[in-house]
Amino acid sequence: MVFPDDHGKQRTSTNVLRNFRSLLREAGVKSPEKWTVRMLRTSCVSLLSAHGIPIEVIALVVGHSGTHTTERVYRKQLQPVIRDGAQAMDEIFGSGRGAALSGGPEG
Structure with a gap:
């Protein structure tokens, strides 16, 4: 109880x-x-996400056995994590794309 x-x-x-x-x-x-009481939980997820806490840790804090439920239920609150991940992918693939394509054997 x-x-x-x-x-x-x-x-x-x-x-x-x-x-x-x-x-x-x-x-x-x-x-x-x-x-509502539920809003406390949502606020907790938002604050943790905004401070860069990994989704795996957030899932444990809110009592989920994995990240799937956390991602599905709190996708709006996890936007900073998603945005940061997208920016990292842009940095990894976006800036080096031209160099990788022009640096081939025929380049």
Whole structure:
């Protein structure tokens, strides 16, 4: 059980959300009624991705057994990782392409 109440019983999803938003209010977060518990997980993935944490590590942090689910569910939050990978591929293949093509035996 992830969120037991004061008596050790399972909280309903409504009570979890109510308690979560109450904590946000106490912390001074603006518009706590717009937040969901799920948004914390998404924010975590976004922050880790933006700081260059590898997808394999992000998958472990959010409890996935591999990267496939992480990539599928959080593809929008993983854009920095995808962008950085694309830039690396451009650097590897893009800038050297002309030299590689002109440097052949007939070049």
